[in-house]
Amino acid sequence: MVSRIPVVSTASVLLLVAALTGCVASAEPEANPTATVSPSETPTPTTEPEPQVALPTCETMFSADMVATLTADGLVLQPDNLFGGPSTFDGVLNVLNSLSESVTCTWILPNSDLLLTASVATVNSSERTQLDGVLTSEGFTVSEALTGSLYMFEYTGEGSYLREAHLVLDALSFSAQGSSGREDQLTLDAAEQLLQ
Numbered sequence: 001m002v003s004r005i006p007v008v009s010t011a012s013v014l015l016l017v018a019a020l021t022g023c024v025a026s027a028e029p030e031a032n033p034t035a036t037v038s039p040s041e042t043p044t045p046t047t048e049p050e051p052q053v054a055l056p057t058c059e060t061m062f063s064a065d066m067v068a069t070l071t072a073d074g075l076v077l078q079p080d081n082l083f084g085g086p087s088t089f090d091g092v093l094n095v096l097n098s099l100s101e102s103v104t105c106t107w108i109l110p111n112s113d114l115l116l117t118a119s120v121a122t123v124n125s126s127e128r129t130q131l132d133g134v135l136t137s138e139g140f141t142v143s144e145a146l147t148g149s150l151y152m153f154e155y156t157g158e159g160s161y162l163r164e165a166h167l168v169l170d171a172l173s174f175s176a177q178g179s180s181g182r183e184d185q186l187t188l189d190a191a192e193q194l195l196q
Contacts, residue, residue, distance in 0.1 A: 053172060055120055056194055058105035062118075066189045073180065075107040075116060086117040086175035087164060089153075091134045096175060099127060107178075116178035118186055120194065123173045131168055140166070146191055152184055167191055 058077060062070070070077075085104060087093045096102070102121035108114065123131060132149065136142065140151035148169035155162040164177040167187035172194070174187040 053122060053194065055101060055103045055122065056190075058103065061103065061105055061120060061190050061193065062186065063189050063193050066186065066193075069182070070107055070116070070180075074109050075114075075180070076110060078106045078108060086119045086177045087166075088162065088177060089134075089138050089164075091138060092131075092166070095127070095131050095134050096121065096173070099123060099173070114179055116176065116180050116183075116186070118176040118190065119174070120190055121173045121175075122171060123168070124171075128168055128170070128173070131166070131173060135166055135168070140164075145188060146195075150184060150187065 085093045085096050087096060096119065099121040102119055104117065104119040107116040107118075135151040138153070140153045142149050142151050144150070145167060146169065148167060151166040151168070153164040161179045162177065163179065163181065163183040165175065165183040165187045167174040167184075169191065172191065174190045176183040176186040176190075180186075
């Protein structure tokens with residue numbers, strides 16, 4: 001007896017092969033279990049450095065015009081500052097004396113009690129806030145000048161006259177105290193001289 005083998009068409013074989021191939025999972029590359037993903041580095045925030053300004057000497061603190069005015073009034077620049085700082089207020093003086101970089105100069109009228117003390121100092125934002133606070137608490141009047149605040153105090157009484165001015169800018173402080181009547185002009189002149 002002859003057995004019959006069913007005839008399978010070529011198309012059927014191809015369909016069967018295609019179907020079986022689709023059932024086999026494709027081999028995908030395995031993830032490397034030892035590989036580590038490094039987090040993207042976050043840039044460290046940088047703070048802007050405080051502006052650096054070269055402070056003047058006593059001889060170059062004021063403009064030539066202001067020096068001529070002081071000289072015409074009979075004032076003489078002293079070689080050393082022997083008369084303390086440019087404030088009669090202890091709180092203000094403590095802040096000014098704590099500043100790391102400053103120049104303080106004194107002009108006197110010979111054979112008299114008249115003197116003028118002026119200073120220039122560098123300040124950072126924290127020191128500026130502290131200086132603004134103490135000047136306000138001491139009762140100084142304030143107005144805008146240049147790019148900062150001009151603080152003024154004037155005392156008249158018992159035969160004495162005293163004026164005190166402080167110009168506080170972003171990175172600099174200018175102070176003058178005395179009885180010349182020009183203390184505010186002196187701070188503005190020194191600032192313009194240094195910032196030109």
